[in-house]
Each structure stands twice: as structure tokens, then as C-alpha cells.
Amino acid sequence: MHIHRSLAAGVGLAALATSAFAQSAPSADEIAALRAQVQALSARLEQLEAQSRTAVPVPTALAVAGSPAAVAPRPVQTAATTAAPAPAPVDWATGLPELRSPDGSFTFKPRIRVTADLSTTFGSDFDGRNLTTTELRGLRLGGQGKIAGGFTYWIEADIADNAVSVANAFVAYNTKIGGRDLEVSAGQRLNDRGVEGGTAEDVVPFLERSLMVSTIGPERGAYGVGVTSKLTGSVWHASLSATGDAISTGTTNDSVTLMGRTHWSPFKTDAGFLHLGGWGFVEDLTPNASIASRSLVVSSRGNDNLRLSGGTYADPKGSKGLGLELGGVHRSGWLMAEGGKRVVETAARDFDQDAYSLSAGFFITGEKPPLSPRTGTWGRPKVLNPLGTDGYGAVEIVGRYDTADYSDNPTGGEGDTWLLGVNWYPTNNTRVSAHWSAWSVDNRTGTFIGDDSGNTATVRVQTAF
Template identity: 75%
Template sequence: MMLHRSLAAGVGLAALATSAFAQSAPSAEEISALRAQVQALSARLEQLEAQARSQGQVQGQVQGQVQGQVQASAAPVAAGTSAATTPTATPAPTQVAARTAPAPSSVDWATGLPEWRSPDGGFSFKPRIRVTADLSTTLGSDFANRDLTTTELRGLRLGGQGRIPGGFSYWIEGDIADNSVSVANAFIAYNRKLGGRDLEVSAGQRLNDRGVEGGTAEDQLPFLERSLMVSTLGPERGAYGVGLTSKLTGSQWHASLSVTGDAISDGTTNDTVTVMGRTHWSVLKSETGFLHLGGWGFVEDLTPATTLASRNLVVASRGNDNLRLSSGTYANPKGASGFGLEFGGVHRAFWAMAEGGKRVVRTAGRDFDQDAFSLSTGFFLTGETPPLSTRTGTWSRPKVANPLGVDGYGAVEVVGRYDTADFTDSLTGGKGETWLLGVNWYPTNNTRVSAHWSAWSVDNRTGVFAGDDKGDTATVRVQTAF
């Protein structure tokens, strides 16, 4: 802008000098009129520059128009005509309309589904879709009713997310699974910068921020099911809770704190109250990888009149409801607390992670320990970088280097995991473990085909399938998610 002002002033002074040479004794009125004209042209320049910035016009066009007006105004003065009577050039109506017409709203297809944005970028909306189908078979159990082959629509999730002017955003999803409909994420958030970091405060229901696996959406996990460790150490209300959550995120770390009640319910009983926090730090970050360190913990206040229902944890496949690990029941609970630690990292196409911890259930009679941990690893045969975020400490979808097509065949990942859970501190609690080996094929960023095999052992102390048992489960999954 200073350059343009200098240009206008220079042109005006040049006109003044020309007039001075053309007329050896210019009158005071002519000089005063010319100065007034230059000031008016400077104001006009500022107006044109503002219009050019809003409509993306090239500054050179503005300069040309202003220079033309200055020269047209200076010419009559040089010829002895009063500058005060010089007419000012006016843009054609079509030019004004072109500069002031609002830009059309944009649609971005970069993620596979359309994201609509308003012309000023303040509003946006993007649909969310997930379809997951499983085929599972179990062999080798001592119980014939456990050796099942099942097909299952593991999940059909529909929803949307977007932004609202003022720093607000929203997210809502409904999930159709096991012949029932439930609400998953449903919250509104406020986002702003705080000391150069990203601060988010949300109200509503959202997934727990509890460890790498526990804080990752199911469709983005390297495995088909969350580990026994995640299911064992979670709060009584489950993976979701309604309340307030705050997150502060840097380039290589994050910290979160939430205060929530139960997940969306019918409102016929008192809610439990859970306070949960987590932090992680991605250290030694370089072009080839980083080291992940993290930890989390929670405290929950349980309603005294409640008897904690036995948890029936998924073992190997959700499609086989007869293959579960039972935690046993706990009468007269007072509260519970839990904690977990995370240690792992990424190096080129390889990743590894260890997670473990303890949950303590406090009852009127005594305290009961529940222990669990998992060791997991993976390697991209096609060279992709494992999508473990250094900002959030959770998994995302891999970015496929060569999507399926004329010149590509997608990404291929080999994964493995060992996980175990122990509820035997209670007389009715069981224990179990699994060894898993799997292959994930990602034809594109939004599609996935997986084949996983698990060798499991389960020892339940109560129920129809009580006693020590072991076997194998193979599962094939086809998924698309946006």
C-alpha cells in the first residue's frame, strides 16, 4: 500500500512539475486544486486496493487505473485549465458488479465425500459414513456351541460434522450394529489458539481419550477388535460418556481432561461420575520416526445401590457371543479408579506399542484388582508410514502411496498382538489371553480388507461356558469409511 501511495504522490508531483514548466507562473488556485485532486486520488486508491484484495484482482490493474486518472487530471492543468473542473473517471457498472459479486460456495472432495463450505469459509458440513462386514469362524473349543461360523454387519455408522463461525464445530454419529441403534459421538466444541497451541472444549458425548487403542475410532485401528486390555481397564460407563472434555494439543504432545456422566441413557437411574485425564509426548522425533510415551488415569463415583454387572469381554471376534471373558460381579460398589501407561514408537514402516495398567473396584467389603496389558506391532510391506499421530497419540487411516488402479495395488500391512486380562482377584472373575496375527490390505485410503487369526484361551469361573478352554478364531473383514 505504501508503494502505491508513493506512486500516486510521485505522479501528482510530476504533473505539478510539468505544469510549472508549462506555465512559468502557475496560479495559487491551480496549485491548491491540483493538491486536492492528488489527495482525492490517494483516497480512491485505498478504496480500489480494498476491493482488489477482497476479489483477488491484480494490483497492477489498480495501479493502471489510478495512473490513468492522475494523468487525465494533470493534463488540463498543464494546458492552463483549472484542475477543480476536471471530471473523475468512474468504473463501468459491469466492472463494479464483477468486483462486488460474492464468490460461489466451494465443495471439496479431497477425503472421498463432499465437504461444503460457505463463501467466507465460516460454515462447513461433511457427511460421515462407515460400513463394516465380518465373516468369522471358531474352531477347537471344548464346547461345541462355541465353534460357530457367523456373518455380521459389524457396524453401519452415519453422521456428519462441520464448523460454525466463531470457532465452533460439531460432530454427530449414529451406529447400527447387533440389530440395534445407538448414538456414538454427539458433541459441540469450541476451538481456539492458546499460547500457540490448539485448545478444544467440547460438551456432549464423545469417545474416551484413554490410551492409544482406547482413544482411537474402531475403523482406524490396525486390529479388528480392541484388545482385552482396553475392555478391562475402562470405566463402568463404557467407552462413551456425556459431559465436558478439554484438550490442549501441541505439535508433538497433547493433554486432555474430562468430567462425564454415563453415556446417553433413559434417565431412570443416577449417573456415575467419571473424571479422566491423559497425556502423551512424542519424543526423539526425526524424519524416520519417533518414540511415544504416555499415560492416563480416571476416578469414578459409582452409585451405592448398584451391583456391577459382569463384563463379558470380546475375545477374538464380536461375531461369536458364546466366546467371551467374564469379569464376575461386584456387590455394593463404592467407586473405582484406573490407570494405564503407553510406550512404543515408529521407525520408517515399522511400529510397536505396549500398553497396560490396573483398575481397582472399591466395594463395601474390600477392594478388587483387575489387571491387563497388551503388546502389539506392525509393518507396512509397501513402505507406508504407520499413521500414529504425534499430535493426538492415536491411530488414523494410512495414506496409501499407490492406490489400487492402473499403476498401484494399495498398501499391505502385517500386524501382531498379544493381550491378556485377569479378573481372578474376585472369586467369580475369569482370565484370558489371545495371540493374534493378521494382514491388512488397504486398496485406497478409505477401503480395507483384513484377514486375522487368533489363538485364544479363556478360563471363566461362572456361566454356561465355565472352565478352561482354548481354540482358534479366523475373521475376514471388508470395510469402507469416510
């Protein structure tokens, strides 16, 4: 800034010289005025020198000495101050790395689930049912992400019972219609069939889905390959799917299933909401000698001798089913009732299959039940105080009664269970559960025929990302 001061002095001297050239004898007033201008300019330049320590100005042309416009600085704009920050290439927010392209248009996130069970059954009249077993209930590996243009993908393989099977495997297009989220997918995905039936196994509050879910469903099971559409609002959703059988060898014709579901969560407040829903399906079965007898899990998948037999159906033509949902959430508690009927159509006559469940839960540690008012399915709880220095996780008490009745068929059985359990969530991605159930089964076919009852206790350790 010493140059600025020299410049100011030079301007003053030039003014004095010019004045002296024009007039041989400048007056005292003129000399005083010129000195004042030089002093003012020198003071202003000293002020600019102080400002330059905290900002980088763009030089501006000097106007007439003493003009304010001649000394107004402008800050330098750089790319760092105008461009939005690029997304992080790797995000660990959910516990596993999510890889992202520089512009965020492409992502990939691995999915991992490990579930291990210890189960014991006692009190049965059949010694073959009184088993203590350990089981790797499931090892699921896969990945999901998004593709530029509004597309997403999801693929998973499940290793259970020493066999590998494909679970979700689809590509979806996502867009907005009237402010609502529309998703159209092609491939294999889990049925949208009630609250429990439409929820992934690792986030259902119970260790196994209810007898109602196993009963009121198409013959192909929980998965089918086809097209599914979902329209989701803030407190409701509706879905429609047209699917064939699950992934198979391709040696026979597929059955075709048309399925739809909708739910509504009215009266939503910070304290909770009401849940209303319904779903149904119609399936056209391919010509088969019979429908294989369903073998429903009772209490624990680790005990294959403890199953409910649905009976056989000669010359089936198709089936149709209807289910209803009623429940809600209030603060840390929840309640849900689900029930329905399936009608199996055969050449001889139609057979009814009935089932329902009543379940409830309460987080004694204050968490909100993770039932989504948007999708009508369960999610993982958000643990308020994860296990660590000052936390101990979330604790949930759950209970359920469920029953299924196949007795309209002379070879079909019936059964029910009463269940009480505790779920401990050390973190959002881990879970330790201890569930006890009292069951009753009356089979008319199979190895264990007749009315029987007993108890099953199961402990599960699970981590899922």
C-alpha cells in the same frame, strides 16, 4: 489511434501558426525544431498504440508535447485482481461432499462407515463356541462441521446387532492458547484412554480393541456425557474430562467419572518418534445391587459364545484405574505396549483387575504408520499408490498379544490371545483385513465354564468416510 496522430499533427500546426503570428518570418532552425517535436510525439503515440493491444491503460492528461510524463499508462484494477477467491461451496477432497458457506464460516460433512465381517471359530472344547458367522459389524451414519465463532459439532449413530445407539454427539469450542490448540467440548464423546482406547474403531489396526482396553476403564464404558478439554501441541497433548454415564433413559442417577490423559512424542524426526503416555480415572458409582459381569470380546464380536467374564461385585462404591503407554514409530514400522490396573472398591474389599497388550506392525509397501505425534491416536494411512491403473494399495502386517486377569475376584476369569493379521488398504477410505488369533479363556461363571482354547479367523471389508 488515428485520432492521436491527428492530434499530434494539430499540435504541430498550432505551434507553427503561433510562431508565424508572433514572427512574420520564422527562422529555418525554429521550423526544424517544431517539425522534430511533431515527429517525436507521433512516434510515441504509435508506441502507445502497440502497447494497447496487450494492456488496458487509463488515459492520462497530455502535458507539453514531448514530455514523458504525458504518455505514461496505468493498468486498470478490477475486483477480480484485488479480492481473494471465495471457497468452493462443495469440496469432494475426502470422498464425500463437504458443504461450505460462501465465506467458509459454516461447514457440514456427512460421515459414513460400513463394516462387514465373516468369522469362523474352531478347536474349542465346547461345540457351542465353534461357530461360523457373518455380521454387519457396524453401520455408522452422522455428520460433522464447524460454526462461525470457533465452534465445531459432531454427531453419529451406530446400527449394530440390530440396535441403534448414539456414539459421538457433542459441540466443541476451539481456540489458541500460547500457540497451542485448545478444544472444550460438551456432550458425549469417545474416552481419551490410551492409544487404542482413544482411537475410533474403524482406524485401529486390529479388528477389535484389545482386552486391556476393555478391562482398564470405567463401568459406564467407552462413552460418557459431560465436558472434555484437550490442549494439543506439536508433539504432545493433555486432556481432562468430567462425565456421567453414556446417553440413557434417565431413570437412575448417573455415576461420575473424572479422567485425564497425557502423552509426549520426543525425538521426532522424519524417520519416526518415541511415544510416551499415561492416563487414569476415578469413578464414583451409584448404589447398585451389583456391577453387571463384564463380557469381554475375545478375537471376534461375531461369536457371542466366545467371551471372557469379569465376574460380579456386590455393593460397589467406585473404582479407579491407571494405564501406561510406551512405543514408537520408525520408518514403516511401529511398536506399542499398553498396560494398566483397575481397582474395584466394594463394601467388602477391593478387587484388582490387570491387563496389558503388546502390538506391532509394518507396512511392506512403504507407508508411514498413521500414529499421530500430536494426539497420540491412530489415523488412516495415506496410501502411496491407491488401487487403480498403476497402483495396488497399501499392505500392512500386524501382530498383537493381549491378556486380562480378573481372578482376584472368585467369579472372575482370565484369558489371552495371540494375533497375526494382514490389512490391505486399496484406498485411503477402504480396507480389507484377514486376521487369525489363537485364544485361551478360563471362565468361572457363565455357560462355558473352565479352561478352553481354540482359533478364530476373521475377514473384514470396510469403507469409512
